[in-house]
Amino acid sequence: MMYTIIDVETTGEGNKITEISIFKYDGTQIIDEFTSLVNPEISIPVYITTLTGIDNAMVANAPTFSEIAEDILAITEDTIFVAHSVNFDYNIIRNEFKNIDLDFRRKKLCTVRLSRKLIPGHKSYSLGKICKALNIDINGRHRARGDAKATVILFKKLLDAENAENVFNDFLKKSSKEATLPPHLPSSVFNDIPSKAGIYYFKNKKGKVIYVGKAKDLKKRVLGHFYNKTEKELNLCRETADIDFELSGSELIALLMEDAAIKQYFPEYNQASKRNTKAYGITMFEDRNGIIHLAYNTLKATPNPLFIFYNITDCRQFLERLCTQFELCPKYCHLQEGVSHCSHYKIKTCHGICIENEPSYKYNERVLNGIKHTLEKSKNLVIKEKGRHSEEEAFVLIENNVYLGYGFINKSEQVTTRETLKSYLIPQKDNIDVQKILKRISFN
Numbered sequence: 162m163m164y165t166i167i168d169v170e171t172t173g174e175g176n177k178i179t180e181i182s183i184f185k186y187d188g189t190q191i192i193d194e195f196t197s198l199v200n201p202e203i204s205i206p207v208y209i210t211t212l213t214g215i216d217n218a219m220v221a222n223a224p225t226f227s228e229i230a231e232d233i234l235a236i237t238e239d240t241i242f243v244a245h246s247v248n249f250d251y252n253i254i255r256n257e258f259k260n261i262d263l264d265f266r267r268k269k270l271c272t273v274r275l276s277r278k279l280i281p282g283h284k285s286y287s288l289g290k291i292c293k294a295l296n297i298d299i300n301g302r303h304r305a306r307g308d309a310k311a312t313v314i315l316f317k318k319l320l321d322a323e324n325a326e327n328v329f330n331d332f333l334k335k336s337s338k339e340a341t342l343p344p345h346l347p348s349s350v351f352n353d354i355p356s357k358a359g360i361y362y363f364k365n366k367k368g369k370v371i372y373v374g375k376a377k378d379l380k381k382r383v384l385g386h387f388y389n390k391t392e393k394e395l396n397l398c399r400e401t402a403d404i405d406f407e408l409s410g411s412e413l414i415a416l417l418m419e420d421a422a423i424k425q426y427f428p429e430y431n432q433a434s435k436r437n438t439k440a441y442g443i444t445m446f447e448d449r450n451g452i453i454h455l456a457y458n459t460l461k462a463t464p465n466p467l468f469i470f471y472n473i474t475d476c477r478q479f480l481e482r483l484c485t486q487f488e489l490c491p492k493y494c495h496l497q498e499g500v501s502h503c504s505h506y507k508i509k510t511c512h513g514i515c516i517e518n519e520p521s522y523k524y525n526e527r528v529l530n531g532i533k534h535t536l537e538k539s540k541n542l543v544i545k546e547k548g549r550h551s552e553e554e555a556f557v558l559i560e561n562n563v564y565l566g567y568g569f570i571n572k573s574e575q576v577t578t579r580e581t582l583k584s585y586l587i588p589q590k591d592n593i594d595v596q597k598i599l600k601r602i603s604f605n
Contacts, residue, residue, distance in 0.1 A: 163187055164270070165240040166316055168309035169250050173209045176253050176392050177201035179220055180213075181229075182305035183236050184313050186243075188320055191313065195236050196306045198223035213303045226257045237267055241333070245288045245312050246344040247271035249399055252390045270332055272315055273344035279322040285366075286345065291315065341387045345402040356380045357408055357549070360418045363430070364403040372397055372430040375419035377412050397430045410555045411546035414567050416598045417557065421589055441476050442466025445532065451521045452514060453528045455480060456495040467532060471597045484508045487531035490515050490524070543582065544599075548572075556582065557599070564591040564599060 163185065170180040178199045185193035198215070200223045210216045233254070244250040247269045258265035273286050283294055288308060292299055297314045301307025319325060332339040342351055345366060354361070356378045363372040363386075376382030383404060386394055409415035423431050442463030447453050457476040460469060470476045480494045484505075491497050491505035492515045502515040514524040544557040552572050558565045566589035568582070576582050589595075 163240045164243050164316070165237045165267075166243045166309055166313045167237075167250050167254070168244060168305045168312060169253055170213050170215060170303070170305050171209075171253060172201050172203060172205050174206060174392075175201075175203055176256070176395070177203055178226055178253060178257055179205060179209075179215045180305040181233070181254075182309040183233065184309055185236055185240065186313055186316070193236060195229075195232055196309075197229055197232075199229065200225045215304075227261045230258065230261060230263060234263075234265070240267065241270055242267040243270045243272060243312070243316055245272045245308070245315075246399055247273075247340060248344070248387070249395055252395055256390060268333060269340040270329070271340060271344055272312055272319065274339050274342065274348075275319045275328065275332065276315070277345075277347070278328050279319050279325060288312065288315075338384070338387075341384070343387065343398040343401040345400075346404065350404055351380075351383070354380045354383055354404065354406055355408070358411055358415050358547075359406050359408040359549075360415055360422060362405040362422070362426075363397060363401045363428075364405065365400045366402040368403065370422075370426040370428050371400055372428045373419055373422045373426060375409075375412070375415040377415070379406055393430065408549040410549040410553065410569070413544070413546055413557065413598070414555055417567055417589065417595060420592075420594050420598065424590075424592070439471075441470045441473060443468045443470070443476060443479070445528070447525075451525070452493055453521075453525045454493050454495065455483070455489070455528065467536070469596075470600055475600060481508060483531050483535065485510055487527045487534075488512060489528060489531065493524075543579075556585075558582065558586055559599065564589065564595050 164187075166184045166186055168182050169178050171178055179201050180196075180198050182196040183194065184191050198220050200220045202225060205215060205217050205220070242251055248271070251267070251269055255265045276283070276286050276291055280295075283291060285291065288311065289299065289302060292311050292315060295315065295318060297311050299307050299311040320329075331337055338351070339348060342348060358377050359379050360373060360375045361379055361383055362370045365371050374382060387398055407418060409418055440460040441457050442460045443455060443457045444463045444466055445453060445455055457463070457470075457473070457480070460466065468479065470479065477496060480496055483489060484491055484494050484496065485508055488510040490503050490511040491508050492500055492503040496508070497503055497505060503511050512519040512524065514521065540559075540562050542559040544559075546555040546557065548554045548569055553569050554572055555567060555569050557567045566586050568585035568587050570576060570585050576585075
């Protein structure tokens with residue numbers, strides 16, 4: 162079996178390669194080497210130069226990646242790609258090939274994951290610390306050749322370790338996810354994640370929550386992070402050492418749990434709130450003919466809004482439901498503009514107010530009834546959801562238009578009053594992001 166043991170240095174931001182070193186290794190000795198500085202064609206940040214010693218002047222006359230691509234393809238052909246935290250180096254190189262319209266695919270082995278399996282018990286498996294613990298000298302730390310050469314020596318120790326053949330074979334099976342999982346994440350942690358709805362917490366080696374997410378299928382969603390090749394996801398996975406999860410039973414409660422967890426932990430890899438500050442209000446006014454209109458506009462342009470939404474689609478869908486349920490006119494609900502009479506493709510319940518076939522007072526009565534009914538419905542609301550298992554139900558509680566929280570109840574329990582329901586409540590804080598989540602549900 163032939164291996165290529167690889168290390169790259171990059172620009173950090175943008176992850177363009179500045180140096181690459183590849184040792185071709187047959188399990189006993191190095192039989193070939195390719196090492197080169199690389200012109201990344203973008204500027205190298207100062208903090209990267211401080212770490213690696215590689216500056217813009219050093220790479221100015223170096224070959225670009227496209228100029229060494231054939232050399233990399235040739236030396237790695239029919240070999241297993243080996244690196245410390247393999248997904249980082251592999252995906253960086255694969256993206257460079259993708260940028261020049263070439264596909265790069267090799268089997269992979271990660272010396273971090275192999276080390277955890279074959280030489281357990283070390284406090285850290287970073288290249289510097291594991292090499293120090295094993296008395297492996299690194300001649301040129303944070304330079305591609307120095308790190309790659311040290312990885313060769315580490316890899317030889319792994320090949321010689323007890324039970325190495327079985328472990329290597331398991332890692333190389335197509336069904337194995339060992340090469341996909343983050344380097345510091347025990348496979349047992351991933352295997353324990355269920356394929357159910359809930360939220361998950363990515364934690365670093367210190368146990369700090371660095372990312373929170375939600376999913377209908379936790380296992381599938383978590384695995385999706387490991388296949389994602391974006392710079393953010395690569396960095397997230399490199400830092401992930403543990404994953405916790407909480408079951409929610411439903412996607413709605415997962416969304417609410419996720420929002421609360423993000424506001425509790427402020428994880429560094431969760432982007433700043435994607436809050437769309439542009440809200441929309443639905444208002445009511447009477448025209449010169451005494452007909453009541455319902456219309457929507459930006460919240461700033463809507464004094465005393467009856468309802469608030471956070472995108473135009475939700476506004477229109479709400480008005481469409483109101484039209485259908487209370488037999489209102491699409492024209493006077495401003496679902497159709499610039500028409501003499503309504504001719505909506507879906508709503509056919511208008512009594513003819515737009516063609517003077519109905520007196521305005523009758524029409525207005527239905528408008529007011531629709532508004533009153535919807536306001537009362539949304540003011541105090543219990544939303545029922547699936548529980549975390551078959552013997553359980555979940556609920557979300559809204560009182561006086563304020564979100565109070567969610568809870569879980571065993572189906573065998575008899576709940577006949579709101580006060581009894583509240584005894585199962587897990588209290589939560591209301592906020593604008595929660596209101597966005599609940600708006601679509603409460604007006605359905």
